[in-house]
Amino acid sequence: MNATKEPVAPEPDASPGYECPCCGHPTLPSRGLYEICPLCLWEDDPGYDPAHPEAAAGWANGKYTLAQARANFAKHLTMYDESDERFAESERTKATKRELIATYEALEHAPPSERPALLERIAAHKQTLLEEVIASMD
Incomplete structure (x- = not known):
C-alpha cells in the first residue's frame, strides 16, 4: 500500500x-x-x-x-x-479466499505451461483481498 x-x-x-x-x-x-x-x-x-x-x-x-x-x-x-x-468478513471476501486456495492447489500440480496464468490469478485474488481489507477500514 x-x-x-x-x-x-x-x-x-x-x-x-x-x-x-x-x-x-x-x-x-x-x-x-x-x-x-x-x-x-x-x-x-x-x-x-x-x-x-x-x-x-x-x-x-x-x-x-x-x-x-x-x-x-x-x-x-x-x-x-x-x-x-x-x-467479520463479507461473503465476497470468503469466496475470494476459497478461490485463492483452489488456485494455489491447482498450481501445485500444474504443468509449466499453465503456471503463468495461475500466478496471474493468484496475484488478482490477492489484490482483491487487499482492496477488501482497505475498504473494511473505511
Whole structure:
C-alpha cells in the first residue's frame, strides 16, 4: 500500500511466495519480516516458532498463538476467533479466499505451461483481498 491508501498490485513471478506459518499457503513475499498474509491475516512475526505453535510470542498477532490461529483458519478462513471483532468478513471476501486456495492447489500440480496464468490469478485474488481489507477500514 502506498501513502495515498491506494492498493499496489502484486506482480506475478515464477514463484507464488513463502508458506505462511498459519494457513500453510505460499502467500508471503518473504519470511519473518512482519508481512501480513492476505489469506488468513497472520502477521509473520519472527518470534513465532512453527516448531512450537502453542508458545506465545511477540505482539504482532495479539493474544493468538500460532496453534490457535491455525485452528481458527481451519474453521473460518481467518486467524481470528469468531468472538473477535475483526472476525467479520463479507461473503465476497470468503469466496475470494476459497478461490485463492483452489488456485494455489491447482498450481501445485500444474504443468509449466499453465503456471503463468495461475500466478496471474493468484496475484488478482490477492489484490482483491487487499482492496477488501482497505475498504473494511473505511
